[in-house]
Amino acid sequence: MRSTKLRLAAWYGAGLVAVMLPIAVAILLAEYKSLEHQRERASSIATEILSHAHKVTDQLQVVFKELSAAPTGDPCSERNLNLMRKLVIQSNLLIDVGYIENEHMVCSSFGRNGYAIGPPSYVSTGGYNMWTQVEHPLLAGSHLLITSDPKTGFFALIHEGTVLDVAPDDGKLSYGVLAVGRKKELFQKGLFDQAWLKTIGKAYETSFFDGSRVVAWKRSDRFDYAAYVAIPGSEIDDDWKRVLWFMLPIAIGTAIVLAFVVTQLVRLQGAIPAALRYALKHKELFLVYQPVVDLRSGTWVGVEALLRWQKSSGEFVSPDIFIPVAERYHLIEQVTEQVIALVEADAAELLRAYPDFHVALNLSAQDFCNPAISERLRAAAAKMRVHPRCLHVEATERVFLHAEQTRKAVETLRMQGHSVSIDDFGTGYSSLSYLTELELDCLKIDKCFVGTIGQQAVTSHVIAHIIEMAKSLGLQMIAEGIETQEQADYLRAHGVQFGQGWLYAKPMGMAQLAQELARQRQPEAG
Ligand SMILES: Nc1nc2c(ncn2[C@@H]2O[C@H](COP(=O)(O)O[C@H]3[C@@H](O)[C@H](n4cnc5c(=O)[nH]c(N)nc54)O[C@@H]3COP(=O)(O)O)[C@@H](O)[C@H]2O)c(=O)[nH]1
Numbered sequence: 001m002r003s004t005k006l007r008l009a010a011w012y013g014a015g016l017v018a019v020m021l022p023i024a025v026a027i028l029l030a031e032y033k034s035l036e037h038q039r040e041r042a043s044s045i046a047t048e049i050l051s052h053a054h055k056v057t058d059q060l061q062v063v064f065k066e067l068s069a070a071p072t073g074d075p076c077s078e079r080n081l082n083l084m085r086k087l088v089i090q091s092n093l094l095i096d097v098g099y100i101e102n103e104h105m106v107c108s109s110f111g112r113n114g115y116a117i118g119p120p121s122y123v124s125t126g127g128y129n130m131w132t133q134v135e136h137p138l139l140a141g142s143h144l145l146i147t148s149d150p151k152t153g154f155f156a157l158i159h160e161g162t163v164l165d166v167a168p169d170d171g172k173l174s175y176g177v178l179a180v181g182r183k184k185e186l187f188q189k190g191l192f193d194q195a196w197l198k199t200i201g202k203a204y205e206t207s208f209f210d211g212s213r214v215v216a217w218k219r220s221d222r223f224d225y226a227a228y229v230a231i232p233g234s235e236i237d238d239d240w241k242r243v244l245w246f247m248l249p250i251a252i253g254t255a256i257v258l259a260f261v262v263t264q265l266v267r268l269q270g271a272i273p274a275a276l277r278y279a280l281k282h283k284e285l286f287l288v289y290q291p292v293v294d295l296r297s298g299t300w301v302g303v304e305a306l307l308r309w310q311k312s313s314g315e316f317v318s319p320d321i322f323i324p325v326a327e328r329y330h331l332i333e334q335v336t337e338q339v340i341a342l343v344e345a346d347a348a349e350l351l352r353a354y355p356d357f358h359v360a361l362n363l364s365a366q367d368f369c370n371p372a373i374s375e376r377l378r379a380a381a382a383k384m385r386v387h388p389r390c391l392h393v394e395a396t397e398r399v400f401l402h403a404e405q406t407r408k409a410v411e412t413l414r415m416q417g418h419s420v421s422i423d424d425f426g427t428g429y430s431s432l433s434y435l436t437e438l439e440l441d442c443l444k445i446d447k448c449f450v451g452t453i454g455q456q457a458v459t460s461h462v463i464a465h466i467i468e469m470a471k472s473l474g475l476q477m478i479a480e481g482i483e484t485q486e487q488a489d490y491l492r493a494h495g496v497q498f499g500q501g502w503l504y505a506k507p508m509g510m511a512q513l514a515q516e517l518a519r520q521r522q523p524e525a526g
Contacts, residue, residue, distance in 0.1 A: 015266075018255065019255045029247060030244040030247055034240040035236055037243075045167050046217065046228060049164060049176075049177060050218045050220060052162065056163055057222075062087075066083065067080075068151075075107075080099075081111065084097045088109040093162050095158065095159050097154070097156050100153050100155050101153055104117065120148070129146075130148075132145055145186055146158075160187040164187050167229065173229060173231055174189060174229070175190065176188035176192060177227050179225050195210075205217065205219065212233045213233060214230070214231045214235075273325055273331065276309075277331065280338060285335070286342065287308065289305055289510060290304045291303050292358075293498065293504045295497060295499045300505075300517060301358070302357055304362070305342075305362070307323070332364045332366050333367065336363060336367050337376070339362070340376060348386065350514050359392065360392035360421065361393055369405045369406075377413065388416045389419065392442075395422055395423060396424050397422065407437060414441070419441040421443065423444045424444065425444060425466065426446055426448075440475060441476060445463065445466055449466060450491070467495065477497055478499065478500060479496050480499075481502075482499045482504065
């Protein structure tokens with residue numbers, strides 16, 4: 001009851017996850033997409049700003065070159081003033097060109113004006129005097145940059161808009177150009193957080209989210225400055241909501257599909273136990289028998305009884321599906337009872353005719369916890385009028401989960417004369433210590449290990465260890481799933497006594513088994 005509730009809770013949990021997951025993924029994806037979009041946007045604006053800064057610097061260098069080539073003498077001579085005017089007209093990016101002496105603008109393309117500009121804001125790493133955020137008397141409210149060559153005294157005046165106007169001026173973004181070596185602003189709109197420099201390090205190009213802004217940084221490979229752009233988080237939020245509106249219908253659609261799938265699975269899970277109860281009642285289960293072969297002589301020494309389920313619709317359900325369901329829904333006792341009853345009905349005559357032959361029954365871990373199981377098998381042998389040694393028992397490794405109860409059951413079964421094998425060895429719960437604690441007769445080597453024989457698989461060596469271990473414990477061995485002659489030869493050469501597999505015979509009905517056995521044993525009978 002408790003496990004049913006737990007299972008239901010697990011399914012509801014799975015349903016909830018199925019619904020929530022696509023929505024959560026959509027939200028995360030929208031956030032990621034908008035962050036990426038803003039990163040790309042910031043990087044592209046920074047690239048534009050840097051490109052304009054390069055153009056300005058290139059024109060500046062031309063101007064300084066021409067002015068320094070002018071004849072020496074009065075730097076503000078009429079001839080030089082004319083040259084300055086010509087240079088300003090030729091340049092589309094520089095506002096003014098002139099001459100500075102003792103922190104005074106002595107003359108420029110505007111003529112001999114002469115006003116104080118004070119000491120430079122800083123000296124660039126290239127040795128130029130820089131005045132930032134200068135207000136020109138003729139251009140009220142202007143933010144200008146003056147660069148002067150201290151060797152000649154000539155200067156050029158640049159308006160910040162020349163470089164920064166490429167960025168959208170919506171009042172939300174911060175951007176500018178920073179002199180990297182001196183960590184000084186050349187042009188600036190909004191803030192520049194010096195803490196960003198820690199994240200940027202020596203990078204020439206990077207973008208990141210500092211927790212509240214997306215920052216892009218693009219450093220010049222020709223000059224000692226870099227352009228930066230910072231987009232506030234509010235922009236990401238707007239973008240995120242837009243992307244989310246687009247993705248939400250897809251996420252909701254996916255959630256509906258997943259919820260439907262989970263509902264169907266729940267229904268199916270519930271449907272199999274009900275169908276199995278019906279199958280048990282209406283005799284839809286039957287047995288097939290797969291021969292166990294003596295690997296040296298090739299004779300059939302016994303069979304494994306394998307359960308089959310064919311619904312009235314004709315559809316087959318694999319035991320790999322219905323046995324775990326039977327175990328989970330506490331139907332396995334009824335299944336095992338039906339298997340024993342089927343063996344009683346199918347095999348009594350055959351076992352009486354060949355008393356050295358055996359039928360092996362698969363018991364589940366829960367059967368070993370049933371104190372009545374040994375008595376039930378004793379009664380079956382008695383009813384069939386065969387020796388209990390004709391009925392072998394196979395236990396899956398899961399019996400080790402109930403080691404104490406299993407130990408007692410195995411002891412009683414062996415005392416009654418049944419042979420007990422451990423099935424699927426090495427695939428699950430087995431531990432060597434358990435194997436030594438249980439008094440067993442035989443170890444069945446799982447087909448997954450047999451399949452590695454002759455292969456270059458990582459697990460190829462495991463089978464040799466299993467064989468050695470079984471030998472050291474004095475257990476007989478049956479190798480399962482033998483499909484090739486190479487596998488059979490290997491197993492025989494390594495001392496494995498018995499085998500089962502499609503190389504010898506597939507599981508068959510009792511009629512066919514009786515016929516085959518009669519043919520094999522003919523000389524004996526005759
Ligand atoms: N508790 C019970 N469990 C049972 C019973 N009947 C079957 N089972 C278990 O179901 C599992 C699947 O069994 P099945 O589909 O019958 O497969 C068996 C063989 O048909 C298959 N086999 C045999 N030879 C080969 C081969 O050469 N190649 C290949 N690919 N498959 C082969 O292997 C299965 C053998 O199973 P086992 O020996 O038991 O490991 C299986 O776990 C059964 O145990 C039942 O009545 N009760």
